[in-house]
Amino acid sequence: NQNIEIDLFGFLLSLFCAAILSFLIQLFYIKYSTTLSNRKEFSKNFVILGATTCIVIMIVKSSLALSLGLVGALSIVRFRAAIKEPEELVYLFLIIAVGLGCGANQLLITIIGIVFSLGIIVIYSKYEQKNQKNVDQKLNIGIVIDKHISDVEVNNLISLLKNTSEELKFISLSKTKDNTSINLDVATKKFEDLTALSQKIEKKYPNSKVIIANNNDL
Numbered sequence: 001n002q003n004i005e006i007d008l009f010g011f012l013l014s015l016f017c018a019a020i021l022s023f024l025i026q027l028f029y030i031k032y033s034t035t036l037s038n039r040k041e042f043s044k045n046f047v048i049l050g051a052t053t054c055i056v057i058m059i060v061k062s063s064l065a066l067s068l069g070l071v072g073a074l075s076i077v078r079f080r081a082a083i084k085e086p087e088e089l090v091y092l093f094l095i096i097a098v099g100l101g102c103g104a105n106q107l108l109i110t111i112i113g114i115v116f117s118l119g120i121i122v123i124y125s126k127y128e129q130k131n132q133k134n135v136d137q138k139l140n141i142g143i144v145i146d147k148h149i150s151d152v153e154v155n156n157l158i159s160l161l162k163n164t165s166e167e168l169k170f171i172s173l174s175k176t177k178d179n180t181s182i183n184l185d186v187a188t189k190k191f192e193d194l195t196a197l198s199q200k201i202e203k204k205y206p207n208s209k210v211i212i213a214n215n216n217d218l
Contacts, residue, residue: 013107014054018102021110022046022047034087042088049096050095054100057104058103094117097114098114101113142182142183142209142213143181144179144210145180145181145205146208148180149175158182198212
């Protein structure tokens with residue numbers, strides 16, 4: 001039955017930090033999350049959850065009796081919130097970490113940890129965007145020439161493609177006495193260079209065909 005004295009200034013400071021960090025996480029979740037659910041709707045309670053966790057920890061941290069009471073209370077509480085994707089759970093754990101850290105007066109450690117975590121989210125998001133951009137830029141090129149050409153001429157065509165591409169992957173080569181077919185995947189520097197190259201090929205081999213397609217459409 002011992003009364004617990006909590007420093008009012010420290011309590012307000014911890015509560016303010018928890019609210020600010022939770023709001024920052026909410027902004028990052030809305031901007032960088034890839035979940036298909038309504039991000040604004042899901043994240044609208046982030047600040048309240050962080051502040052509530054901070055308040056609970058501030059109250060129970062100095063009392064063994066209250067800590068045991070909290071364990072008993074949580075054992076009969078069931079949360080029915082539907083977590084559709086693991087990413088949502090990660091952000092909820094970040095919010096709870098904010099509440100725990102601020103409630104325990106570990107403000108500096110909490111701020112450093114959350115800033116580091118948000119930095120990782122930004123870096124990973126940029127990395128994913130770059131990879132997606134590279135995938136979108138990768139094209140499939142099919143060159144069909146109505147004549148049998150030598151290996152030297154095939155190598156010359158591939159060299160021309162290399163000069164106008166950042167990445168080139170050989171897929172297949174088929175030669176008969178009547179035609180030659182070459183299939184490659186390329187990541188282009190400029191699509192205009194690729195179309196200009198196709199015009200050169202068609203000019204050099206009048207009966208040739210150059211087919212350019214997006215890999216996502218194949």
